[in-house]
Amino acid sequence: MPAKSAAQTLLDKADKKATSSGGWFTSSSTKFEEAGDLYQQAANSFKIDKLFKEAGDAFARDFGLAAVVPAELPPRAPSGI
DSSP, X not given: OOOOXXXXXXXXXXXXXXXXXXXXXXXXXHHHHHHHHHHHHHHHHHHHTTOHHHHHHHHHHHHHGGGTSOTTSOOOOOSOO
16 A cells, blocks of 8 residues: 555644544634644645645635634635635
8 A cells, every 4th residue: 555645644634633522721713723724734735746636625625614613713814825
């Protein structure tokens, strides 16, 4: 089995972070912000590898978190677009 690319590893970490239950001292907004950052890093890594469909999918997952993040947080600007 081939080794995972760096982009796929970041995507897996983002998925895990987005679906984790968090801990005693972790707010849900922080969890989603960290997951969003990982999705953006994965998307940019996919772009470097010229895997543009995968990059678009990772950016879409990042923007999908916006529906979950509380409204009091300022909107995040996408990186790399």
